[in-house]
Amino acid sequence: MGEWVQVADLAELARRKRKLVMVGGEDIALFLIDGQVYALRDTCIHKQRSLSKGVVLRGRVICPGHQWAFDPATGQVDDQEQCQPTYDVLVENDKVYVGPARRLGGTGRATGGEGQYELSPSPAQP
Amino acid sequence: MIEAVATIGAGQAAAVAVRTLRRAGFEGRIEMIGDEPDRPYQRPPLSKEYLASGDDEGLFLLPEHWCEENDVRLRLGQPAVRISPADAGVELADGTLVAADAVLVATGGRPRRLPAAAGERICYLRTIADSDRLRSHLRPGARLIVVGGGFIGAEVAATARGLGCQVTVVEALAVPLLPVLGPAVGAACARLHQAHGVDLRLAESVAEVSESTAGVVVTTSSGARIEGDVLVVGIGCEPNVEVAARSGLAVGNGVIVDEHCRTSVPNVLAAGDIASHWHPLFGERMRVEHFDNASKQAAAAARCLLGRGGPYADPHWFWSDQYDVSLQYAGHASGADELVVRGSLDDLDFCAFYLRDGLIRAAFGVDRGAEVMAAKELIAGQVRVPAGVLADEDADLAELAEAALLDESLEEELA
Structure with a gap:
C-alpha cells in the first residue's frame, strides 16, 4: 500500500465507533474516540487477538484477549515496553482514509499528505 | 524515609513492586530474595504456551540489564528465614542478614x-x-x-x-x-x-x-x-506463610493485610497470592491467586511504601486461555442471588453476570473480553444496570461504564 486508501464514512464510524477494514492485505482497526479517528493494526502484538473486538475505556483501546491497554495514537501499551503498529489517518469531506505509513510509536497526529490536517472536533451526527 | 527495601519472594508481585518503586523514583537499595534458582518470571505461560513449547521468550520479568541499570540486587536460590525488625533486615537460610527498613512479603503459594x-x-x-x-x-x-x-x-x-x-x-x-x-x-x-x-x-x-x-x-x-x-x-494452592509466621506477622489464610497492603508489623507489606487482603469494594477479606492481582496489588504496595498509595480496591480480573477460547472473569461472585446471561451458554459464546441485590458483583465470559472489561468498570463503579440491558447483545456496556465514570468525575468536581 503506497497511497491513502478510503476505508470508511465518518458517519458510519460515528454510529459504531469502530470498524475493521482491510488495506493491502492487513487488517486495520479504526476507532473513533472523543471525535478523533485512529487506526491500529487489528492483530494484537501480544497474542494475536483482534483489537476491533475490544473495548474503549478512558481513551485506551483494550484488547479483548488479555486486556492490554493501548494508546490509540502511539500504539504504546500501559506498563509494557511493546508497541502496536499504528497508521496515519486522514479525514476529508466526511471520508476516512488510512495512510501509507505503518509506524511504531508514532506521534499519532492525524496528518495529511503535505501537512497537518485538523480533524473536526465533533463529527457530524447521523 | 525508607532507605532499603527487600522483597521476600522474586515472582510476579515482587518484580512489579520493584519496577514500580524505581519508576516512581525510589533511589534506595533494593534486594530481591527468591528461593527458586531462576530470575523473576511470570507463571501464566507455565500451563499454556511454555508447557506446550518450552519457548521462554517473554517469560522473564526483569532483564539482567534492567536490574543492573536500576541497581536491583537479586539473591536467588536463597530461602529467607525471618524478618528481624530488631536487626533491621531479613535473615537468610545461610545466615546472611539482608539489611532493609521495609520488606515486601511476596512468598506466593505452593500446590496442595x-x-x-x-x-x-x-x-x-x-x-x-x-x-x-x-x-x-x-x-x-x-x-x-x-x-x-x-x-x-x-x-x-x-x-x-x-x-x-x-x-x-x-x-x-x-x-x-x-x-x-x-x-x-x-x-x-x-x-x-x-x-x-x-x-x-x-x-x-x-x-x-x-x-x-x-x-x-x-x-x-x-x-x-x-x-x-x-x-x-491441580487441586489448589497453599499460601507460603512460614516466613511471615516466624517473623511474628498476623497470619490466617495467608498474611493478613489491610486495604493498603500493610501487615500487622510496621513497614512490612504483603502482596500477591500470599496476601489475605481486606477488600473495601466487596466488604470482605480475600486471598486471590491470579496474575493481575499480583501485579496491581504489588504496585499498590510499592506506592504505599512511598507514602503515595490509595487503598487497593481493584475488582480483580483473570483470564484462562483454553484450546482456542479466551475465558475471563472479573469481580467476586460470593453471595450472588441472580444470574444474567448475554449470548448462548450452549454455543459457548456468552458473558454471564452475577448480581447481588441488583448490583453486578462478577462477570465471566467465553470469548467476551470486551464485556468482561466493561463489567469490571461497572463493578468498580457500583453502577446499577437492569438485567434486560445486561442480556441485550446490542447494549454497549463500555458506553454505560464510560457514562458512569463521567458522572463520578462530575460529582467529584462538584463535591
Whole structure:
C-alpha cells in the first residue's frame, strides 16, 4: 500500500465507533474516540487477538484477549515496553482514509499528505 | 524515609513492586530474595504456551540489564528465614542478614498435595522446573490424568490435548468450578472440554493412586480404574506463610493485610497470592491467586511504601486461555442471588453476570473480553444496570461504564 486508501464514512464510524477494514492485505482497526479517528493494526502484538473486538475505556483501546491497554495514537501499551503498529489517518469531506505509513510509536497526529490536517472536533451526527 | 527495601519472594508481585518503586523514583537499595534458582518470571505461560513449547521468550520479568541499570540486587536460590525488625533486615537460610527498613512479603503459594502421591509420574505445577518436568511426559498419544478441573487442571488438559495426548480429568464436584461459576456456567465449561475430546469424570474423587514402571493407575471414589502414563495434580494452592509466621506477622489464610497492603508489623507489606487482603469494594477479606492481582496489588504496595498509595480496591480480573477460547472473569461472585446471561451458554459464546441485590458483583465470559472489561468498570463503579440491558447483545456496556465514570468525575468536581 503506497497511497491513502478510503476505508470508511465518518458517519458510519460515528454510529459504531469502530470498524475493521482491510488495506493491502492487513487488517486495520479504526476507532473513533472523543471525535478523533485512529487506526491500529487489528492483530494484537501480544497474542494475536483482534483489537476491533475490544473495548474503549478512558481513551485506551483494550484488547479483548488479555486486556492490554493501548494508546490509540502511539500504539504504546500501559506498563509494557511493546508497541502496536499504528497508521496515519486522514479525514476529508466526511471520508476516512488510512495512510501509507505503518509506524511504531508514532506521534499519532492525524496528518495529511503535505501537512497537518485538523480533524473536526465533533463529527457530524447521523 | 525508607532507605532499603527487600522483597521476600522474586515472582510476579515482587518484580512489579520493584519496577514500580524505581519508576516512581525510589533511589534506595533494593534486594530481591527468591528461593527458586531462576530470575523473576511470570507463571501464566507455565500451563499454556511454555508447557506446550518450552519457548521462554517473554517469560522473564526483569532483564539482567534492567536490574543492573536500576541497581536491583537479586539473591536467588536463597530461602529467607525471618524478618528481624530488631536487626533491621531479613535473615537468610545461610545466615546472611539482608539489611532493609521495609520488606515486601511476596512468598506466593505452593500446590496442595494429593496424599500419598509423589512418584516419578506424579506432577504438580507451580514453577518452571515443574512445567519442564510435565512437558517431558506429554508426548503425542501419552495418557494424561488430571486431578482437579479448576483453572490449572483445565489449562493443562487443553494444552495436552493440543499436543496430542489422551486426557482424563477427575473432578470431585458435579461440574468444574462450581463454587465460582455456579451449575449452569460450570456445565458450559464441562462441555468445552468434552467438545475437545477430554474424558471428564465428574463427581468423582481420587480414592487411590498406584504407580509402577509401566504407568500410574487412579482408582476413583466410585471404583473406576483409570490408567495413565502421567498424572498431574491441580487441586489448589497453599499460601507460603512460614516466613511471615516466624517473623511474628498476623497470619490466617495467608498474611493478613489491610486495604493498603500493610501487615500487622510496621513497614512490612504483603502482596500477591500470599496476601489475605481486606477488600473495601466487596466488604470482605480475600486471598486471590491470579496474575493481575499480583501485579496491581504489588504496585499498590510499592506506592504505599512511598507514602503515595490509595487503598487497593481493584475488582480483580483473570483470564484462562483454553484450546482456542479466551475465558475471563472479573469481580467476586460470593453471595450472588441472580444470574444474567448475554449470548448462548450452549454455543459457548456468552458473558454471564452475577448480581447481588441488583448490583453486578462478577462477570465471566467465553470469548467476551470486551464485556468482561466493561463489567469490571461497572463493578468498580457500583453502577446499577437492569438485567434486560445486561442480556441485550446490542447494549454497549463500555458506553454505560464510560457514562458512569463521567458522572463520578462530575460529582467529584462538584463535591
